[in-house]
Amino acid sequence: MAGIYIHIPFCKKACYYCNFHFSTTLHHKLSLCEAISKELILRKDELSGQIIESIYFGGGTPSILLPEELSIILDTLKNHFDLSFVREFTLEANPDDITEAYLEYLKGSPINRLSLGIQSFLAQDLAWMNRAHDVSQAKNALSLVKKHGFNSISLDLMYGLPNLSHEDWIANIATALSYSPEHISAYCLTIEPKTAMANAIEKGKMPPIEEEIAEVQFKILREMLLKAGYIHYEISNFAKPEKLALHNTNYWRGENYLGVGPAAHSFNGNQRSWNIANNPQYLKSIQHNELPLTTEVLTESNKFNEYIMTSLRTVWGINLDILEKRFGSNRKNKLLHEAENLIKEGKLLLVEDKLRIAENALFYADGIASDLFQLG
Numbered sequence: 001m002a003g004i005y006i007h008i009p010f011c012k013k014a015c016y017y018c019n020f021h022f023s024t025t026l027h028h029k030l031s032l033c034e035a036i037s038k039e040l041i042l043r044k045d046e047l048s049g050q051i052i053e054s055i056y057f058g059g060g061t062p063s064i065l066l067p068e069e070l071s072i073i074l075d076t077l078k079n080h081f082d083l084s085f086v087r088e089f090t091l092e093a094n095p096d097d098i099t100e101a102y103l104e105y106l107k108g109s110p111i112n113r114l115s116l117g118i119q120s121f122l123a124q125d126l127a128w129m130n131r132a133h134d135v136s137q138a139k140n141a142l143s144l145v146k147k148h149g150f151n152s153i154s155l156d157l158m159y160g161l162p163n164l165s166h167e168d169w170i171a172n173i174a175t176a177l178s179y180s181p182e183h184i185s186a187y188c189l190t191i192e193p194k195t196a197m198a199n200a201i202e203k204g205k206m207p208p209i210e211e212e213i214a215e216v217q218f219k220i221l222r223e224m225l226l227k228a229g230y231i232h233y234e235i236s237n238f239a240k241p242e243k244l245a246l247h248n249t250n251y252w253r254g255e256n257y258l259g260v261g262p263a264a265h266s267f268n269g270n271q272r273s274w275n276i277a278n279n280p281q282y283l284k285s286i287q288h289n290e291l292p293l294t295t296e297v298l299t300e301s302n303k304f305n306e307y308i309m310t311s312l313r314t315v316w317g318i319n320l321d322i323l324e325k326r327f328g329s330n331r332k333n334k335l336l337h338e339a340e341n342l343i344k345e346g347k348l349l350l351v352e353d354k355l356r357i358a359e360n361a362l363f364y365a366d367g368i369a370s371d372l373f374q375l376g
C-alpha cells in the first residue's frame with residue numbers, strides 16, 4: 001500500500017508557533033501548482049506497481065488554492081495515477097477559506113475528507129496564535145461542511161497553551177464534540193526554535209509552557225473523548241470507530257509514500273528523501289526538470305528506532321513478532337532487556353507479543369520510546 005502527500009506551501013498569516021514550511025507571498029500559487037503537477041509526473045514511476053490507498057493535501061494551507069489551481073493537481077493525479085483504490089482523499093482546510101461555493105466545488109472533486117485547522121474555539125487563543133480565522137468562522141465552517149454532507153471531518157485542537165485554564169479546555173473539547181466530528185487531532189503546544197513564540201518566551205513577553213498543566217489537559221482530553229466513544233489510536237489522534245485516518249496510520253505502519261511540493265518528505269522503505277524548503281528554488285529546479293531532492297539511505301538502526309517511535313505512539317504498540325521478522329532476534333532480545341525496568345516502573349505493558357505504553361505514561365510516550373533506541 002502507498003500514499004501520496006502534496007505540500008501546499010502558502011498561508012495567509014504566519015501563526016506564531018508554526019515551523020512548517022510556508023510562504024505568505026501568494027503570487028506564485030498558480031505556477032507552484034503547475035510545478036507540483038510536473039513533479040508528480042516526473043516521479044510517478046516511484047509508485048509503479050504499488051496500490052495507492054490515500055492522498056493527502058497538507059501544508060501550509062491547501063484550502064488557500066482556488067478551485068482552478070487545485071484542479072490542475074487533481075487532473076494530473078487523475079490522468080497519471082491509478083486512483084481506483086484510493087479510499088481516503090484528504091484536504092487540510094482553514095475555517096476562513098470555507099464557503100458554500102468552495103464546498104460545492106470540493107463535493108464535485110474526489111476529495112472525501114476534510115481536516116479543519118480549528119485549533120481553539122476561544123477568541124483569546126486564536127488571537128495570540130495569530131490565526132487567520134476567528135471563532136465565528138470556525139463554527140460556521142463546521143456547520144457548512146456538515147450541511148454539505150462531508151461525513152469524514154477531522155478537526156485540530158491545541159492544548160498546553162499559556163493561560164489556557166482547565167475549565168476553558170473542557171469547554172473547548174465540549175464545543176468540538178457538539179459538532180460530532182469523525183476524527184479529532186489534538187496537539188500539545190511545543191515551542192519550536194526560531195518561531196515568534198520561542199522569541200516571545202525568551203524575552204519574557206509570554207509565560208513558558210508548563211508540562212504538568214499540559215499533562216493534566218491531555219488526561220482531560222483522553223477522558224472526555226473516550227467517554228464520547230472515540231478510539232484513542234495514536235497519542236495525538238482520536239477517531240470514531242471505522243474513521244481512523246488511513247494516511248496517517250499507513251505512515252505509522254511504515255508504508256511507502258511519495259511526497260511532492262516544497263519541503264515534502266518521501267519514504268520508500270529504505271530511504272527517506274525531502275524536497276528543498278524554498279518556493280522560488282523549488283520552482284526553478286522543477287522548471288529545469290531537476291528534482292530538488294536530498295536523500296538519506298536509512299541504516300538498520302534508523303529503521304528500528306523509527307519503528308519503535310511510531311509503534312509506541314499507537315494503540316497497537318510494538319508487535320514483537322513483526323519486529324523479530326524485520327530486525328532479527330538479537331535486536332528483539334536487547335529491546336526486551338532494555339524494557340524490563342520500564343515494565344517494572346509501570347510505564348510499559350507487555351501483553352502477549354505486544355509492548356505498549358501504559359495509560360498513565362502515554363503523555364511521555366516519545367521519551368519512553370527514545371529510551372529504547374538502539375545504536376549501530
Ligand code: SF4
Nearest residue numbers: 011014015018059060
Ligand atoms: S495555517 Fe498552519 S501551516 Fe500556516 S502558519 Fe498557521 S499553523 Fe503554520
